[in-house]
Amino acid sequence: MSINIAIDGPAGAGKSTVARRAAEKLGFIYVDTGAMYRAIALYLIRQGVAPEDKETIADRCAGADVAITYQNGEQVVSLNGENVNGLIRTDEVTRMSSAASAVPAVRARLLDLQRGLAARNNVLMDGRDIGTCILPDADVKIFLTAGTAVRAKRRFDEMIAKGDISETLESVEAKIIKRDEDDRNREISPLREAEDAVHLDTSDMTIDQAVEAVLSVCRQKGFI
Ligand code: DC
Numbered sequence: 001m002s003i004n005i006a007i008d009g010p011a012g013a014g015k016s017t018v019a020r021r022a023a024e025k026l027g028f029i030y031v032d033t034g035a036m037y038r039a040i041a042l043y044l045i046r047q048g049v050a051p052e053d054k055e056t057i058a059d060r061c062a063g064a065d066v067a068i069t070y071q072n073g074e075q076v077v078s079l080n081g082e083n084v085n086g087l088i089r090t091d092e093v094t095r096m097s098s099a100a101s102a103v104p105a106v107r108a109r110l111l112d113l114q115r116g117l118a119a120r121n122n123v124l125m126d127g128r129d130i131g132t133c134i135l136p137d138a139d140v141k142i143f144l145t146a147g148t149a150v151r152a153k154r155r156f157d158e159m160i161a162k163g164d165i166s167e168t169l170e171s172v173e174a175k176i177i178k179r180d181e182d183d184r185n186r187e188i189s190p191l192r193e194a195e196d197a198v199h200l201d202t203s204d205m206t207i208d209q210a211v212e213a214v215l216s217v218c219r220q221k222g223f224i
Contacts, residue, residue, distance in 0.1 A: 003028070003122045003223050006130035006138035007214070010180045010191060012151035013144050014202055014210060015126045021207070022214040023124040024073065026224055031068070031117050032075055033127035033134075034097070036110050038088035039079045040064045041096035051099035058105040066113060098179050101128075102186035128183055131194035139223045141197035142214060150203045152176050 005028065007019050016032055023030035043064035049056045067078045076083055087093070100106045114134050117123055127134070131141035146154075152173035159167065183191040193199065198217045202210040218224045 002119065004118045004135050004138040005124040005140040005142070005218060005223070006135050006194075006197075007124065007126040007142045007144055008128055008131050008191065008193070008197070009126075009144040010151070010176075010183065012155045012176050013146045014151075014154065014207060015144050017207055018144060018202070018210045018214060019124050019126040021211045022218075025211070025215060026122070026124065026218070028122040028124045029070065029117070030075060031114070031123050031125040033110070033114055033125060033130065035075065035077045035085075035088060036066050036068070036113065037097040037101045037106070038093050039066045039077045039084050040106055040109065041093045041100050042084055042088055043079055044100055045092060045096055051096050054099075054103050057100050057103045061100065061103070061106045061109055064109070066110065068113065068117065094179070098182050102182070102188065104188050107189055128191040129189035131197050132192055133189045136194075140218050140221050141194050142217055143193040143197040143199050144210070144214075145199070145201055146203040147201075148173060148177060148180070 007015055009015050016034070019032070020030045040061055044057055044060060047060050047063070049060055065080050069076045069078065077085055077088065111134065114125065118125060118135055125135065131138055131143070152169060155176065156167070156169045156172045159172070180191070200210070200213050200217070202213075205213065215224070
């Protein structure tokens with residue numbers, strides 16, 4: 001039987017960095033489910049679909065085949081055979097992925113892929129609905145979060161470090177608040193803390209401390 005660790009939480013809580021490092025230390029596969037939604041979003045953008053057009057999103061998403069492989073421990077997301085890792089972190093894709101993730105047909109397309117990976121491998125899977133919906137029997141569930149201002153500042157600092165000065169801290173925060181609201185208020189699989197999840201607020205933690213906190217939860221549960 002494989003061991004499954006579910007990490008859910010809002011945008012910008014540092015989930016992917018923390019989850020990736022924790023998975024590496026555990027020797028588990030890190031599964032970034034957000035990247036799968038982003039790959040479908042890229043497909044829809046290329047098809048010229050508007051984020052508001054839920055009906056066409058539901059129709060067209062059937063043409064997006066998403067696959068996950070690993071190269072040197074890094075998750076590679078393929079869209080109809082093309083490696084799209086370098087194309088899915090734009091603002092446009094972020095907006096479309098949030099809109100598309102509220103469409104049941106899109107979520108249904110990714111369910112088997114996500115459950116299949118977890119059934120075959122020891123995984124640390126991060127997303128919004130992993131502990132509540134995708135892997136309700138996960139061995140360890142963690143809800144990783146941080147205050148809105150902290151998350152906005154982290155995102156803003158990342159952008160500055162990359163030389164991107166296109167936005168103010170205020171506009172980054174406004175976008176995070178909007179995406180949280182959309183992810184929490186959608187009808188299907190909303191972002192929600194599982195009842196049996198351990199709540200970790202990383203507002204005052206460094207990345208190393210957050211990784212240690214995740215590992216410590218796994219140790220306490222007896223799974224590592
Ligand atoms: O984690 P991320 O920012 O890469 O996710 C992109 C979008 O995908 C996010 O707005 C919500 C959605 N998502 C989801 O609905 N369920 C998941 N398990 C992962 C992501």
